[in-house]
Amino acid sequence: MVNGTDCHGFSSAKTWDSLRPRSTIKLWASSIWFKGSVPKHAFTMWVANLNRLPTKDRLLSWGLNIQPSCCLCTTHPESRDHLFISCGYAEFIWHHILAKLHRSHLFYSWSELMSWIRRTTTASPTLKMLATQVTVYNIWKQRNNCLHNGTYLPPQTIVKLIDREVRNVITGRKGRKRFQNVMSQWLS
Structure with missing residues (x-):
């Protein structure tokens, strides 16, 4: 019996739903979890959106004795909004x-970035989500390389890596409906 209804036997689906009821769908969910996303990019974007990445401001709040300055610019304390925006x-x-997505000005906050992803613009929604996720992933990866390995790559190199990765993802998914005409938008 689940929620007052006789199941006429065991049902793992009803048991799961009873133990773990679904939460309401978040406004940002479709901007992060979309068909064709790369799992490592989507996961990093999800954790960043929840502000759960172990940035230095969070590590300090946990009591770790570390330098608070951003290892990429060394001028400001590292937080999610500072690091990515x-x-x-x-x-x-x-x-x-x-510039490749035909947007002329930068973001002022993480919420503005997430709002822009959901807003209708001339750029394909799939391309915006993909490019954003690849960018966030690569900034986080460079931050970790700089912090843990002492390896610093100039931002021009990261831009080239992001461009190559976006092209590779689009090429790998060119047969999918959402990825048709996306390469021409990225290259224009």
């Missing part, structure tokens, strides 16, 4: 990526 390193990258 207002850091000079990230701004350089976003400037080049957003």
Whole structure:
């Protein structure tokens, strides 16, 4: 018996639904979990959106004794919004990526970035979501390489890596409906 209804036997689906009821669908869910996304990019974007990445401001709040400054620009304390939006390193990258998506100005906050992804523009929604996820992933990856390995790549190199990765993802999914005509938009 589940929720007052006789199941006439065991049902794993009804048992799961009873133990783990579904939450309401979040406004940002379709911007992160979309068909054709790369799992590692989507996962990083999801954790970043929830502000759960172990940025230095969070590590400090946990009591770790570390330098709070961003390892990419070394001028401001590292937080999610600084690292992905207002850091000079990230701004350089976003400037080049957003130019490919026909957007002229940068974002001021994470919420503005998420709002732009959902808004209808001339760029394909799939391309916007893909490019954003690849950019966030690569900034986070570079931050970790800089912090843990002492390897610093200039932002121009990261822009080239992002461009190559977006092209590879589009090429790998060119037979899918949502990815038709996306390469021509990315290259224009």
